[in-house]
Amino acid sequence: MKNIIMLSNYKNIIQISLWGIFLISFVFTGCRDRNTKNQPAGKEVSKMKEQAENTDFTLAFLNALFYEEDFESSLKSQLQLSQRQIADLKVAASTAVEKLSEEDEPSSKSFKESINQATTQIVKILGNQKAAQFFHFITARYNDGENTLPIEPNHIPEDTRIIVNAPAFRMDVFQQGKLVKTYSIAIGYPEFPLPTGVRKATNIIFNPTWTPPDEPWVKGKVSPGEKVPAGSKLNPLGPIKIPIGMPSLIHGGKDVSKLGAFASHGCVGLTDGQVQDFTKFLSLVAGNPISAEAIANYEKKDTKTETVKLKQPVLVELRYETIVAQDGGLHIFRDVYERGTNTIENATRVLDKYNIKLEKLSEQERTSLMKGLEDMNQDARGNKIAGVDNPESSSTGDSAKERAADKESRKDKGQVTKKVVGQKEIVVRIAALKGKGYPLPVDINSGK
Template identity: 75%
Template sequence: MKYINTYLFGILLAALILTGCRDRNAKTQSASDREADLTEQAENTDFTLAWLNALFYEEDFERTLKSDLQLNKEQVTALKAAASAAVGELSEDEEASTKSFKASIKQATTEIVRILGEQKAGQFFHFIAARYADEQNKLPLQPNQVPEDTRIVVNAPAFRMDVFQQGKLIKTYKIGVGYPEFPLPTGVRKATNVIFNPTWTPPDEPWVKGKVTPGEKVPAGSKLNPLGPIKIPIGMPSLIHGGKDASKLGAFASHGCVGLTDAQVQDFTKVLTQVAGSPISAEEIADYEKKNTKTESVKLKQPVLVELRYETIVAQDGQLHIYRDVYERGTNTIENATRVLDAYGVKFEKLSEQEKSNLTQALNEMNQDARGNKIAGADHPDQGPAEDSAQKREAAKENRKEKGQVTRKVLGQQDIAVPIAALKDKGYPAPIAYNTGN
């Protein structure tokens, strides 16, 4: 399936609205074509059953499914059971998962269609896309766009979080992101408050069993609380929070959240509250944490936008940085590299033969998922047919039992920088006051 770039997310939402108007065309489509359409809708929302399971912890989600989508009790119960069963197959053991991100999306699509039927499934995916899109603040249409306002920019494949104040980058953090089975979504969210000494209610999922009791509140300050001293909600199912070891930075570290060390989240809180117009000093943060069993929420004077991007091709310092496609979205293509170059007035065909060769080779090498597998669907000269790649991967899966563990590590090189002479003094800003957590 051809990858649809996240920069077109706003256009996709408009297209999704037409879902309910395509019944006549649907009759002439083959079953495989209809499934492909639904899978594409799911892919545009990063939708997996693990994410659905997290959404059921959102206070009004179940009620809204019934009121807005007119789902009956049996359908909602079946959705919850399917989501819970999918998460039940996952653990955080050391052995890597053999399931790809796209396989998780396909699994979700199949289950949703089975439970709701094709027409209702289309409405369901439109509902998910619309619910978690900010109509006023969509992702930018230009790749690598530098904000002109105050906002947080998170780029998952770069494991990087930037703080911009009035269009100026003032701070950069190295982060951990969601496992591919629990991906950090894309879109524009808002940070409205900071919660000191958060409690944690563990879900009834295998990755918490044996450590704590599902459903029983884990108090603030407990060593069993994975949230650390501070959490910043940015819209379900995601948070920015502490509690991570430095070894988790630049890697997978969470179930759909942005992970920081305790020291990092304390520093980030100071910077966030400053740009929000309600500064909290390091001393005040320390005072909150002295009362580590008391949870306190502090509202920001001005909400701060949090932009969650997925950009594997980034111009910076006269180079194109090609990041590993850790969520297997097929983004490392000549087409996407050309779009990035175009944004800076550089034409691919004008590059030197050496630059073209280096760029093509880098795209090919980084066209791998976190497990080091080639990604089918991205056409590169040196790769061979996408069908062959997909068949080999499926054959490999048949030769071993599906383990279902979450993918913990990125295997191999994470990025390649390709010098491009015409990009001199152009590109997204390099990290500023870089906090690597060490």
């Protein structure tokens, strides 16, 4: 998904209502960092950082935003940022990603560390008040506020929409509340995560061009800023891209080995065959079906970019649910984006939806649930996620000393995290969930 460090992630980055809460509080707790007189108390700082960990905003995101044509000018006109402040933001953002590559050696930096780094840098450069305004600007620019994620867990829609659940590496097509198709997908690297929120698909673009950013991962294969034509082997978008509330995308170009793994800079990645199949289903549920033959005809003219407008926009819901009830069990997925979601509280919320009380589970079911939460409370590299305390857990997890030693033992070469080390999913069987929960995959397209 190399197309889109500059754009693809970043409308949704930015589904960050928590940033609004987080940085509004800065306005009332002090002035600039260099002014120690009115600095917020340490406890308040800790609370704000904890809130920030529930968002996805990193300096890599900021770096991507500067590739949008009017982003910099908007910072000047709407926020009245000085040229020096904008230059400092650019330096901080580009420095954060200049060492990132896509080699096999994983990064040793925690995703939470990346978020905290962004928090510190933005406030340091802009000051508390301007930082608050900055994130309000981001929210207003990229989140139209028309649609929000469901409050209840594992929500099954009654309308027509696409649902993507990142930790499950799964995308579903619903038509009037009925699941009609499921796809295995690739998602964004933890350093460039797939965002959350409800977007819209309005167009299908055949034979898209690609303009590479000035980033290390381009690696000299093409020149930054030089448009790579449709049909070129150097174009990573594949034969079709679907903007989902620009600038995020669903697109092809991925090898089947990348499915169920990290392979993009914040987008949903499919193989060429999958994206062709998905186009057929998307156009069908949108009301103007495009046949497989028509899709093939578009691709025969692989150097000509053509756009087809969908008759009806289709909602695309980007979720991050690591605990999903599904016909007889709780599916617990690895917390690959390190959000601290595999908790007993979240498991209880899912069970409560189906009128199942945690205390009513059998001893074996309860024990298995606690162990499953503990085992899946790991980031993509297999490190325990700090700050998640599940009572009755059978394991004490890694000690702070052990985690520090593990971090010290790894070389921080700045590469993106490409693989999920170890088991991705555990199913905890619960008798009372039989026949209940989110639908099983339907006619799954695994890309093979």
